[in-house]
Amino acid sequence: MDDQVLAAMARWPNVPAVHGWLSLSARGQWRLHPHGRGWGAPEGGPEEPGEAITSPQIIAFINRNYLADDAGRWCFQNGPQRVYVRLDGAPWILGLETDAQGRPLLRTHTGAGYGPVTHWWLDPEGRLYAQSDRGAGLVADRDLARTIDALRAVDGRPLDDWLERPAPAGIAVRLGGGAETPLGLVSADALETTLGFIRRP
Template sequence: MDDQVIAAMARWPDVPAVRGWLSLSVRGQWRLHPCGRGWGAPDEEPGEAITSPRIVAFIGRNYQADDTGRWFFQNGPQRVYVRLDGAPWILNLDTDTQGRPRLRTHTGRDYGPVTRWWLDPEGRLYSGSGQGAGLVADRDLARVIDALRTAGGRPLDDWLERPEPAGITVRLASAGEGDIPTDAPLGLLATHDLEATLGFVRRP
């Protein structure tokens, strides 16, 4: 969190929190809802994309969660709760200096190690880590699936094609010589169990 934000919170500690003004899309784009009707209103606003790199970076630096899994942007002294259309972190596939795959969040942070993977009925891939729940962006989904390997080093094609796939353990195929590979279970997740299982609130 920025120093000036921390200072503003100390100076004005009782500013009420707001909802309905900010959302995060499934592709990791911040959207502003200018009339505060981002959710929970009969005339819910679709929102306007925030495109200023300076503002996007400011939101990203001051974005976090409370103890109940509600994510927010600390805008100076005011807490702005965020509607999450996918998950708290939207994940993209990047490569490290050795060309090995790694995950990065929509805010540009490294993500992981992943401790759990889930597939939902629509084929979306979610993850869990110490940073919180993530959703692999749709444009990178096929590449992430290709980069995942079972504990035996096999790709996921056989597992995904089973009529009733059982849980397995997988890892990103990124461990190099001297690295310690991180295995994580992969299972199926019902849509109605998403928030409770992953520990976040989509509409706080």
């Protein structure tokens, strides 16, 4: 967190938090909701899609001051004010890269390294989630196929073989030559509880 943010929090400790103004898309894009209706209108109207934040300086500021509270609610600490974030995917949106030796590695939407992964999860829609000490991550759709290709069962079989089974159970997988990690199925209803985050704080 930025020093000036910490100083502002100490100087004004009781600024009320806000909701509905900021969201993180399933592709890792920060979006501003200028009418504060990112959660929908008070009378139950639809959620605003929001406007993409494109300023590199603002994006970098949000990235540096993005964190979670003890309840699994993610927010941007904007000076003394906490701005809670609507998560359209997960707290971290993950991309797949390769290191200098050609090994696959995961990076978050903020540009930070992600891992080691302690658990992988697939939902009924085919989205791939990961868990690490940093919190829950969703593999971005643009990198999903490559990540699935990079995951192997511990016996070396591709993940597609497991997915083609009529009723697959959990298995252990490796990303590249990494550590053995469990992979299981998670329902949409159990996702937030299982991975420990709140999409609409």
